[in-house]
Every structure is written in structure tokens, then in C-alpha cells.
Amino acid sequence: MPKYIEAFKKGNLRKKIEALMRMEENCCICPRRCGVNRLKNKTGYCRTGLFAKVYSYAPHKGEEPVISGKNGSGTIFFSGCNLNCCYCQNYQFSQLDEGKEVNKETLCDMMLELQKQKCHNINLVTPTHVSAQILDALELAITKGLNIPIVYNTSGYELPEVIEILNNVVDIYLVDMRYGDTKLATKYSNATDYTEYNQQSVKEMFKQAPSAKIENGIMTEGIIIRHLVLPQDIGATERIAEFISKALSKGIHISLMSQYFPFCNAKKYPEINRRITKKEYAQAKVIMKKYGLTNGWVQEDNGLIDLAGVNLKRNI
Numbered sequence: 498m499p500k501y502i503e504a505f506k507k508g509n510l511r512k513k514i515e516a517l518m519r520m521e522e523n524c525c526i527c528p529r530r531c532g533v534n535r536l537k538n539k540t541g542y543c544r545t546g547l548f549a550k551v552y553s554y555a556p557h558k559g560e561e562p563v564i565s566g567k568n569g570s571g572t573i574f575f576s577g578c579n580l581n582c583c584y585c586q587n588y589q590f591s592q593l594d595e596g597k598e599v600n601k602e603t604l605c606d607m608m609l610e611l612q613k614q615k616c617h618n619i620n621l622v623t624p625t626h627v628s629a630q631i632l633d634a635l636e637l638a639i640t641k642g643l644n645i646p647i648v649y650n651t652s653g654y655e656l657p658e659v660i661e662i663l664n665n666v667v668d669i670y671l672v673d674m675r676y677g678d679t680k681l682a683t684k685y686s687n688a689t690d691y692t693e694y695n696q697q698s699v700k701e702m703f704k705q706a707p708s709a710k711i712e713n714g715i716m717t718e719g720i721i722i723r724h725l726v727l728p729q730d731i732g733a734t735e736r737i738a739e740f741i742s743k744a745l746s747k748g749i750h751i752s753l754m755s756q757y758f759p760f761c762n763a764k765k766y767p768e769i770n771r772r773i774t775k776k777e778y779a780q781a782k783v784i785m786k787k788y789g790l791t792n793g794w795v796q797e798d799n800g801l802i803d804l805a806g807v808n809l810k811r812n813i
């Protein structure tokens with residue numbers, strides 16, 4: 498049974514929704530701490546007011562094998578973002594805000610529709626700035642029969658105190674660790690404090706889900722850390738690997754991604770205005786192995802979307 502159902506039965510889900518809504522009144526939902534009143538539809542860095550905006554929702558078969566399974570993961574792509582990565586693959590909706598505002602009834606219906614299509618989970622993509630709205634819709638969806646795990650698919654620019662509120666609600670954290678170096682996060686994603694908040698938040702996620710539950714090849718509980726390999730080691734891969742192996746666990750699931758493509762404003766930075774080389778990706782794999790991180794997946798063919806789904810144990 499998904500964690501959120503238990504939270505709903507105990508009356509904790511409502512308390513968590515109210516706590517998050519209160520944070521939106523003087524918005525401090527994420528490290529930007531814009532201080533705007535989202536409940537009055539004011540907007541801050543993420544350009545999102547009272548209502549969540551959705552770009553698209555559909556079953557998605559290109560996630561990690563334990564997330565997509567045979568039937569696909571029920572992805573809901575939210576518009577707006579609290580980061581501003583110059584190479585963003587989803588810039589049409591993360592930065593140009595394409596999409597439609599949805600109330601909780603519509604968001605609830607999307608979740609139920611994805612469940613009806615036999616998706617293995619509800620995969621909330623870029624959920625940070627709309628966590629309150631998501632939980633509000635989730636509560637309604639529970640009363641209408643939602644019973645598949647939820648995946649919190651985040652860039653990892655999160656406040657640990659918000660992640661604490663999500664304890665016993667989120668089943669699976671699918672979290673990026675983009676940069677191990679603050680200067681790089683500042684330059685390429687306009688987040689001076691990304692590394693610090695990212696590491697603290699991932700620690701909290703790991704505390705909530707220290708061991709993964711996988712049933713019939715599908716994850717129902719746990720954490721997967723995604724690391725997108727960037728040109729010229731812009732992400733500081735070794736620092737991230739060292740953090741994971743020392744502060745978390747060597748057994749944690751890692752998804753080492755090779756799909757980087759210089760979308761959006763990457764052309765303004767010649768050093769990242771290209772795809773990664775095979776050598777750069779091979780080097781990242783060597784680093785993972787050096788720190789004992791051998792559980793998870795690699796993308797072997799440099800493809801844009803498809804994960805090879807190959808266990809690192811056999812490949813690095």
C-alpha cells in the first residue's frame with residue numbers, strides 16, 4: 498500500500514497540506530524563499546501562483562526500468578521551475594511556461610486517468626514549487642481510489658524541511674544530484690546554494706527510504722539518484738560520488754545519464770555547447786566504480802531518452 502494512504506487514514510495528510518499551504522503564504526517552499534503570497538496568486542522565481550500548471554501527462558516508458566516497467570510510468574510534467582539551467586531540455590515549459598493551469602479536481606483526474614491506463618506509478622516531474630497543490634489533489638484522488646505509488650521526480654533543489662513534510666507521503670524519490678560544486682551551479686543553473694541544499698535534502702530522502710522495495714521488477718519504495726554527466730566534468734562528478742558513498746550508502750540506486758544535449762541557452766557557453774564524449778562518460782563510470790557505487794543503470798548508447806537498463810555491476 499502506498500505510504501500516502503496510511504497518512505490519509507491517520508489524518509496526517511491534511512496537516513501536511515496545510516503546512517505547505519502556510520509556507521506558500523510567504524513563499525518559502527524552496528531555497529529561493531521569494532516571500533511572495535502564492536495564495537493570493539503572486540508569483541516568485543518559479544513564476545507559479547496559486548495553481549499548478551501542467552504541460553502534459555502520459556504514460557512514459559523511458560524512465561529507469563524499475564520506474565517505467567512494462568506499462569510505463571504515469572508522468573505529469575509541471576510547468577515552471579525553481580532552477581534555471583542554461584541547457585534545459587524542457588525549457589518550453591520549465592522556463593517559457595507553456596502549459597495550462599489546473600485546479601485540484603483536474604490534477605486529481607489526471608492521476609486517476611494514468612492509473613486507469615495501468616501505469617505503475619504517478620511520476621511528478623518538477624514538483625518542488627507545486628508540492629502543496631500536488632498533495633491537495635492527491636488527497637482527493639485517494640477518496641476516488643488512487644492506489645499506485647507516487648514518484649517525486651525532482652532537480653534536488655529542495656529545502657530539507659519541505660522534504661521532512663513529505664515523509665510518509667512520497668513513495669519514491671527520483672532525485673538529481675547535478676552539481677558537486679557551487680560555482681558551477683551558480684554559473685549554469687543560477688543557484689548559488691544548490692550543492693548545500695541538494696546534499697541536505699538527499700540525506701533527508703535517504704533517511705525516509707534507506708532501502709528500496711522492488712516487487713516484480715517495479716520499485717514501490719526507495720530512492721534513485723540521477724546524475725547527468727555534463728561536458729568537461731561541469732557537474733563535478735567525483736565530489737558527488739564521494740558524498741553518496743560517505744554520507745549515504747554504496748548500495749543506493751544510481752542512474753548515470755549520458756543524454757546531455759545543449760538545448761536552450763547552452764550555446765552562450767562554448768565549453769558546454771556540445772554533447773558529451775564517450776571518454777567523458779567512461780570517466781564518470783570509472784569514478785562511480787572507484788567509490789563503490791555499482792547499483793543502478795547506465796545509458797550506453799548516448800541516446801537522448803532511452804536508458805540501457807543495464808546493471809552497473811556488469812558494466813563498470
Ligand code: SF4
Pocket residue numbers: 524525526527528529530531532533540541542543544545578579625626627
Ligand atoms: S516555490 Fe517558487 S515562489 Fe516559492 S520560494 Fe520557490 S521559487 Fe520562490
Ligand code: SF4
Pocket residue numbers: 578579580581582584585586587588591623652686
Ligand atoms: S533542467 Fe533545470 S531548468 Fe530544466 S526542468 Fe530541470 S531543473 Fe528545471
